Amino acid sequence: xxxxxxxxxxxxxxxxxxxxxxxxxxxxxxxxxxxxxxxxxxxxxxxxxxxxxxxxxxxxxxxxxxxxxxxxxxxxxxxxxxxxxxxxxxxxxxxxxxxxxxxxxxxxxxxxxxxxxxxxxxxxxxx
Amino acid sequence: xxxxxxxxxxxxxxxxxxxxxxxxxxxxxxxxxxxxxxxxxxxxxxxxxxxxxxxxxxxxxxxxxxxxxxxxxxxxxxxxxxxxxxxxxxxxxxxxxxxxxxxxxxxxxxxxxxxxxxxxxxxxxxx
Numbered sequence: 205x206x207x208x209x210x211x212x213x214x215x216x217x218x219x220x221x222x223x224x225x226x227x228x229x230x231x232x233x234x235x236x237x238x239x240x241x242x243x244x245x246x247x248x249x250x251x252x253x254x255x256x257x258x259x260x261x262x263x264x265x266x267x268x269x270x271x272x273x274x275x276x277x278x279x280x281x282x283x284x285x286x287x288x289x290x291x292x293x294x295x296x297x298x299x300x301x302x303x304x305x306x307x308x309x310x311x312x313x314x315x316x317x318x319x320x321x322x323x324x325x326x327x328x329x330x331x
Numbered sequence: 332x333x334x335x336x337x338x339x340x341x342x343x344x345x346x347x348x349x350x351x352x353x354x355x356x357x358x359x360x361x362x363x364x365x366x367x368x369x370x371x372x373x374x375x376x377x378x379x380x381x382x383x384x385x386x387x388x389x390x391x392x393x394x395x396x397x398x399x400x401x402x403x404x405x406x407x408x409x410x411x412x413x414x415x416x417x418x419x420x421x422x423x424x425x426x427x428x429x430x431x432x433x434x435x436x437x438x439x440x441x442x443x444x445x446x447x448x449x450x451x452x453x454x455x456x457x458x
Binding site: 243245291306316 | 365366368370372373374375376378405407409410411412414416417418427429431433442443445446447448449450451452
């Protein structure tokens with residue numbers, strides 16, 4: 205398995221935990237040593253493991269939490285950090301996600317998640 | 332100057348180039364060796380320097396391009412990669428931004444920019 209494959213696998217683990225509302229898996233996916241960050245759609249940025257994990261406890265504890273499918277996932281590896289860009293498909297629409305991973309103890313763990321609504325499918329030309 | 336200060340300074344250079352519509356400065360700010368990425372508000376993710384820079388040429392070449400003020404900027408340094416979380420103030424509202432930097436030839440250069448509308452000021456509790 206290449207590093208790129210390993211990062212994409214970690215990314216799918218994140219979406220599996222999200223869709224299965226599996227808080228124990230979600231706890232395992234996020235980095236333990238590095239400072240973690242999260243910008244949920246429409247929210248201000250969060251930082252710190254306790255704050256970020258509390259937000260996931262709230263989201264996954266909600267029986268109305270949406271099921272999320274990830275597609276068009278591409279990984280970019282920069283040494284011990286990797287960035288995955290992907291799209292998230294929810295019942296209400298599509299989101300663009302940035303997921304940043306860090307290698308801790310040989311495993312790719314989630315460092316930052318930022319998701320936001322996709323309003324334009326084509327690359328706009330504004331001039 | 333600490334690494335954190337250097338990253339925040341590079342982040343302010345990005346917003347200065349944006350607000351001054353200075354495409355030459357914008358070209359200097361983005362990484363040259365590492366693959367660059369960009370998710371503009373509402374857009375699908377872009378990757379590759381030529382695609383990302385073309386998007387900035389379009390945005391900065393538009394006389395209607397908004398002036399952007401950055402505030403509440405916080406930097407997190409992870410070795411040769413750093414993440415800045417900040418808010419962007421535009422005439423039409425506020426955005427949450429993730430700016431990822433990489434150290435290239437001793438300088439912090441922009442690797443990825445992701446900005447999205449802030450719809451909620453308070454941390455929501457969904458359960």
